[in-house]
Amino acid sequence: MxxxxxxxxxxxxxxxxxxxxxxxxxxxxxxxxxxxxxxxxxxxxxxxxxxxxxxxxxxxxxxxxxxxxxYKILGASWATYRELDTRFGPFRPWQSLAELAAQLSPHRPLTLVAATDGNHGRAVARTARWLGLAAHILVPEDMVRARIQAIEEEGAQVQIVRGSYDDAVEASARLADAAHLVISDTAWDGYTRVPGWVIAGxxxxxxxxxxxxxxxxxxxxxxxxxxxxxxxxxxxxxxxxxxxxxxxxxxxxxxxxxxxxxxxxxxxxxxxxxxxxxxxxxxxxxxxxxxxxxxxxxxxxxxxxxxxxxxxxxxxxxxxxxxxxxxxxxxxxxxxxxxxxxxxxxxxxxxxxxxxxxxxxxxxxxxxxxxxxxxxxxxxxx
The missing domain is CATH 3.40.50.1100 (Rossmann fold)
Known part of the structure; x- marks a missing residue:
């Protein structure tokens, strides 16, 4: 031990x-x-x-x-953009987020999912709000109320997971499906593409x-x-x-x-x-x-x-x-x-x-x- x-x-x-x-x-x-x-x-x-x-x-x-x-919005936004482009693109040229969000309309409803100790989850929630998507953010049970409230104010659903951040990561991975895109800043077996884009961001x-x-x-x-x-x-x-x-x-x-x-x-x-x-x-x-x-x-x-x-x-x-x-x-x-x-x-x-x-x-x-x-x-x- x-x-x-x-x-x-x-x-x-x-x-x-x-x-x-x-x-x-x-x-x-x-x-x-x-x-x-x-x-x-x-x-x-x-x-x-x-x-x-x-x-x-x-x-x-x-x-x-x-x-x-x-700083987390840099990685979260770039990784989300690249994952959406990979799944639903290639996107046509765009200059504003409204133009980008319009290209996602045929693919809604879509939910961005992330586990967080605070800042990454809020960044994913903000990115979802920019693009007209839903957000489901999982947090460990010991997170302070101020950080939870900040994520909720972005319009996200916040789920408190019994246990640690690592438990929240495992729970988030189980939510992945065609309509739920996991935007994680950590990798696991079979899941490396998005975390690589977070680092690049x-x-x-x-x-x-x-x-x-x-x-x-x-x-x-x-x-x-x-x-x-x-x-x-x-x-x-x-x-x-x-x-x-x-x-x-x-x-x-x-x-x-x-x-x-x-x-x-x-x-x-x-x-x-x-x-x-x-x-x-x-x-x-x-x-x-x-x-x-x-x-x-x-x-x-x-x-x-x-x-x-x-x-x-x-x-x-x-x-x-x-x-x-x-x-x-x-x-x-x-x-x-x-x-x-x-x-x-x-x-x-x-x-x-x-x-x-x-x-x-x-x-x-x-x-x-x-x-x-x-x-x-x-x-x-x-």
Whole structure:
């Protein structure tokens, strides 16, 4: 049986790999057609840089993305579009979502189905609403009411599943049929197409970052932190930064009580961490690594760490000082770097990764204050 602990844990890859770059410019072109598209801010974070003892720290602030408080809409919308196009297309050229939705009329009723810890399900529900489709979102029984209500306000049916996020994933898979399309950000046996498109959808984040750094005359980061739930975002980070031309270091971050990626790396194979997963970093409370993401994580992560909730809380307060409103999961990347570069094993970690006071780091704040009550408790206003 897996033993859980609140002590931070680390894994360093002795043979980190690079991967062929897979650029999909049509993803960004698609997102530019969505209502309210704008690149999210790339924020220089001097307080975080000082805490990490590096020259510069950049934060990609995803607190407001296409009208939602998290980045997940990028993957959910692209994966939904590609799945619909595969099943019912090819679509004729379109410029607005109304034009796209009209092409789906002969195929209704259609329902988009997803399991979620919060943000992905809300993004799927928003995509369904844009396209005039129904949404059925399954959530674990410990999800806070504020996140459930946000999904319901998108017009979705919310089903509370007894058990963990992983139980909700299994329940969602059973609903798949000709009229119910499962839009999951994790893969399983026989189901990889949609999660692959979710990962591809996140590439818009990194295309924006590249352009924003170039506009400011700033150098690319030496180290990027990536939150890990099932591993889809981290796989996207690896896919963008671990190329022969870049060879940027990537560090994965997850909660100590849901550290399925770290334990998988230690074991050399995907390893489950049974629930309950009780971290406040709710979006990362996952007991299984996506098998689609696994090869990229195993080969491309220079480091992996599991952090206690206290590190995420510290990061939330620190990011607020730099003008970034970051929720519990959103701040996990910064919390991981605080543990890695300024914690009890910082000297050895910095030496292993080649991080010096002249280095530049990047974190992705993946969500805003999606649980307002928790944010108000953790980040004082005065």
């Amino acid at each position: 897996t033993t859980q602990t609140d002590q931070p844990r680390f894994y360093f890859n002795p043979a980190v790999q690079t991967f062929a770059a897979a650029v999909e410019p049509e993803v960004l072109e698609f997102h530019r057609k969505l209502p309210g598209y704008l690149p999210t801010p790339l924020v220089r974070a001097p307080r975080l840089a000082e805490a990490l003892n590096v020259a510069e720290a950049w934060v990609k602030d995803e607190a407001s993305r296409l009208g939602l408080p998290a 996140y590439s818009t984040i990194f295309q924006e970052i590249d352009a924003q750094l170039a506009q400011q005359g700033a150098r690319p980061p030496h180290l990027v932190a990536a939150q890990m739930g099932v591993g889809s975002l981290a796989a996207a980070v690896v896919g963008h930064y671990r190329t022969p031309a870049r060879q940027t270091q990537v560090a994965g971050v997850e909660p100590t009580r849901a550290d399925c990626v770290l334990r998988s790396l230690e074991a050399g194979r995907p390893t489950e961490v049974p629930g309950p997963h009780t971290s406040m970093m709710a979006g990362l409370n996952c007991g299984n690594t996506s098998p689609l993401a696994w090869p990229l994580l195993q080969g491309g992560l220079s480091a992996s760490m599991a952090i206690p909730d206290e590190r995420a809380e510290q990061a939330m307060r620190l990011l607020a000082q730099d003008g970034v409103t970051s929720g519990e999961s959103g701040a996990a990347g910064a919390g991981g770097l605080l543990e890695l570069l300024a914690g009890s094993q910082a000297q050895a970690s910095r030496r292993t990764l080649g991080i010096t006071p002249q280095s530049t780091v990047l974190v992705i704040s993946t969500e805003g204050a999606t649980d307002p009550a928790a944010y108000a408790r953790i980040v004082p206003t005065s």
